[in-house]
Amino acid sequence: MTLKKTIDKVYTHASIKMKYVIGKLQYKYIPKHAENKSNRVGKSISPNYKLNVYLQRSLEEIDDLIKSNKELKTFILEEGERSFSNEWIILNSRQKGMYDLNSGHYRWTEDIFTNYVYQSCFYMDARHQVTDKGTDIKIPWEISRMQSLFSLALGYRASKDEKYVRKIIDIVRDFHECCPVGDGVNWNVSMEVGIRISNIILACELIQDSALFDENFKRLLVIIIYEHMNHIRRNLENEKDGGNHLLADILGLAGTSAAMPFLPGAIECSAYAQKMISQELMRQVLPDGAHFEGSVSYHRLVGEILSFSVIAQSKLGYSLTNNEKNRLHKMGQFSFDLRMPNGLVPQLGDNDSGRVFQLSTENTRDHDSFINLVSIVTDEKIVYPNRQDGYYVFAPVNTKVDNTVFSRPGGDICEYPYFKCIRVQNDNVFLTFSGMTPESFNKAGHAHNDLLSFCFAVGGEEFIVDPGSGEYTGNLDIRHALRSVNNHSTVSIDNLEQRRVPTDLAQAFQWNSTARCSIASIKEQNAIKLNGKCSYFLTFGNATHERTIDIYQNNKICIYDLVSDMSAVCSLSLPIFPGRIIEKVQDTVIIYGQEYTLQIRGSWQFSIMESLYAVQYKKIVPNRIVHGISNTKDNWIQIDIVTQK
Numbered sequence: 001m002t003l004k005k006t007i008d009k010v011y012t013h014a015s016i017k018m019k020y021v022i023g024k025l026q027y028k029y030i031p032k033h034a035e036n037k038s039n040r041v042g043k044s045i046s047p048n049y050k051l052n053v054y055l056q057r058s059l060e061e062i063d064d065l066i067k068s069n070k071e072l073k074t075f076i077l078e079e080g081e082r083s084f085s086n087e088w089i090i091l092n093s094r095q096k097g098m099y100d101l102n103s104g105h106y107r108w109t110e111d112i113f114t115n116y117v118y119q120s121c122f123y124m125d126a127r128h129q130v131t132d133k134g135t136d137i138k139i140p141w142e143i144s145r146m147q148s149l150f151s152l153a154l155g156y157r158a159s160k161d162e163k164y165v166r167k168i169i170d171i172v173r174d175f176h177e178c179c180p181v182g183d184g185v186n187w188n189v190s191m192e193v194g195i196r197i198s199n200i201i202l203a204c205e206l207i208q209d210s211a212l213f214d215e216n217f218k219r220l221l222v223i224i225i226y227e228h229m230n231h232i233r234r235n236l237e238n239e240k241d242g243g244n245h246l247l248a249d250i251l252g253l254a255g256t257s258a259a260m261p262f263l264p265g266a267i268e269c270s271a272y273a274q275k276m277i278s279q280e281l282m283r284q285v286l287p288d289g290a291h292f293e294g295s296v297s298y299h300r301l302v303g304e305i306l307s308f309s310v311i312a313q314s315k316l317g318y319s320l321t322n323n324e325k326n327r328l329h330k331m332g333q334f335s336f337d338l339r340m341p342n343g344l345v346p347q348l349g350d351n352d353s354g355r356v357f358q359l360s361t362e363n364t365r366d367h368d369s370f371i372n373l374v375s376i377v378t379d380e381k382i383v384y385p386n387r388q389d390g391y392y393v394f395a396p397v398n399t400k401v402d403n404t405v406f407s408r409p410g411g412d413i414c415e416y417p418y419f420k421c422i423r424v425q426n427d428n429v430f431l432t433f434s435g436m437t438p439e440s441f442n443k444a445g446h447a448h449n450d451l452l453s454f455c456f457a458v459g460g461e462e463f464i465v466d467p468g469s470g471e472y473t474g475n476l477d478i479r480h481a482l483r484s485v486n487n488h489s490t491v492s493i494d495n496l497e498q499r500r501v502p503t504d505l506a507q508a509f510q511w512n513s514t515a516r517c518s519i520a521s522i523k524e525q526n527a528i529k530l531n532g533k534c535s536y537f538l539t540f541g542n543a544t545h546e547r548t549i550d551i552y553q554n555n556k557i558c559i560y561d562l563v564s565d566m567s568a569v570c571s572l573s574l575p576i577f578p579g580r581i582i583e584k585v586q587d588t589v590i591i592y593g594q595e596y597t598l599q600i601r602g603s604w605q606f607s608i609m610e611s612l613y614a615v616q617y618k619k620i621v622p623n624r625i626v627h628g629i630s631n632t633k634d635n636w637i638q639i640d641i642v643t644q645k
Contacts (some may be wrong), residue, residue, distance in 0.1 A: 051204055053311075055205050062157055080151045088143070089148050092358070092361050109140050109186065110143070123182050123187035140185045145195045147357065149168055194253070195356060198308065198356060225263070233253060254309040254313050273313055278321070278324055282327060293447070294436040295351070307373050310377055325378050335367045335371050336406035337406075347365060351617065357391075359390035433549060439515065446509070464489050467612060467613045469483070471617075472509075478612065482614055487625070491561050491563060492570065494567055496543065498515050499536075518534075542564070547560065570630055572628035578621050580593065596643060602638060603636050609627045
């Protein structure tokens with residue numbers, strides 16, 4: 001199918017007539033001069049025209065920075081070489097063999113974990129063609145994000161070896177050939193289109209001084225940027241309710257309109273992006289700084305999307321108001337507050353390893369790069385220097401290091417009343433208490449059945465954890481299991497879920513829920529007291545669970561649980577950090593760390609059960625849960641922290 005026929009098919013189905021014929025862009029929609037600010041077309045590309053979207057320092061300044069740091073240069077070249085060898089970053093893992101020798105193309109439309117290949121089709125129909133259980137549409141989406149272009153582009157800056165530029169151009173050309181606009185799985189969701197074009201633009205910014213970045217490729221780049229911009233503007237997601245998908249769409253419009261503001265419709269896309277950045281920042285980011293979808297991982301992704309959208313549109317004169325800047329600053333504060341002594345944040349809600357730009361694999365719970373990014377955008381400062389993440393390209397040269405940008409004014413206790421989470425850090429104890437109900441915002445898709453659950457660490461050692469997500473539509477059994485109340489450190493009444501889990505594949509991100517929850521804290525002389533109450537969805541009556549957590553200064557924690565409307569039994573779950581040694585000695589459960597040991601006893605009848613833990617998306621490891629059963633409504637446990645000698 002030709003490009004024009006594909007375009008006609010797409011927009012006929014969408015009942016939209018294209019105002020411009022994309023094929024003519026190759027020779028027309030390019031400015032004659034760099035200073036041409038109008039929306040009119042030129043006749044030839046200006047040799048002086050430069051992309052200026054995401055970078056906050058010149059190419060020469062980036063080169064000087066890399067040259068001055070041998071360790072950084074070595075790291076960049078190692079990552080660039082992996083990407084050059086077709087070992088791409090897919091869902092925070094390096095996946096080999098991304099080039100198919102048989103077809104002579106990259107594996108754009110394949111679920112590389114099941115080898116299922118999505119066929120050419122009208123983009124809206126792509127997710128309906130899969131019948132094989134275990135096939136995950138998210139995999140080709142992630143492949144098409146092209147996040148390995150970042151390491152290739154920095155590899156060129158570190159070496160000046162044109163092979164990296166040639167590879168980037170080859171990848172971009174191959175996608176354009178194999179995945180024409182509107183055809184197939186990689187155009188199915190505008191969020192992926194927005195992240196993909198952002199990665200293409202960033203890479204091209206970094207290589208635009210190469211001799212291979214010639215007029216022929218620039219002409220192709222015009223077409224690619226225009227196609228992506230138009231597809232997004234005609235397929236915006238969730239404008240009514242908002243969410244991370246809409247924000248990624250806005251990122252795509254912000255990046256494309258800043259890259260080539262002379263294109264037809266770019267001025268309108270820029271105006272829309274600027275309006276929506278301001279609107280959605282104040283709507284989706286709650287007054288306490290957390291994102292309204294109830295996931296710490298998605299909080300980071302949304303914060304990155306907003307930050308890069310602001311950077312892109314700032315090149316066209318946009319800036320945040322003081323209130324908007326303060327709200328974005330609070331996003332960094334939220335992640336900073338949840339940062340445990342080991343430098344990681346707990347998993348609360350879904351974690352799909354999502355990023356906008358990524359240089360190398362990472363621990364998905366390390367949010368320091370995001371904290372730096374927010375600090376750069378809102379305060380022109382950086383909190384954690386010497387990060388080998390490539391994010392220095394987004395910081396101006398005069399950015400100062402300041403580890404006081406974010407503080408913890410709440411001391412031991414930090415409450416997030418809108419997100420419904422409390423963080424306690426007292427001496428060696430770190431604990432989060434959760435009551436998130438994002439269904440209040442009609443956005444419960446990334447939340448778990450974790451009401452009144454807690455994550456618990458001592459010093460730098462994690463003991464009681466959230467199991468993550470690990471799978472979406474590719475494996476509903478794992479998806480539902482890791483969202484379940486029985487995989488979170490809370491109580492189940494009569495084996496019921498706090499929210500009803502849909503079984504239909506199409507509803508994998510939905511809940512049938514009227515669950516409600518409230519949490520609060522009190523600081524007493526010798527203890528911190530946390531109180532919470534949640535009600536289950538009303539299908540099963542007015543079942544409620546009340547919990548009190550008393551955190552004492554003498555390394556003791558007491559938890560009291562009271563349930564109502566119980567007809568048979570209630571159960572307690574305590575998911576344990578993978579690798580911890582656990583044993584049951586009479587009525588006491590002992591969990592061994594490196595420096596600390598937990599001794600757990602109480603009114604529950606304890607056992608140790610096998611379970612799962614998602615280190616990241618598509619990486620799931622065996623795990624164990626301390627499980628308790630009781631036929632009474634009122635129960636307690638006591639956790640004693642013992643320092644090993």
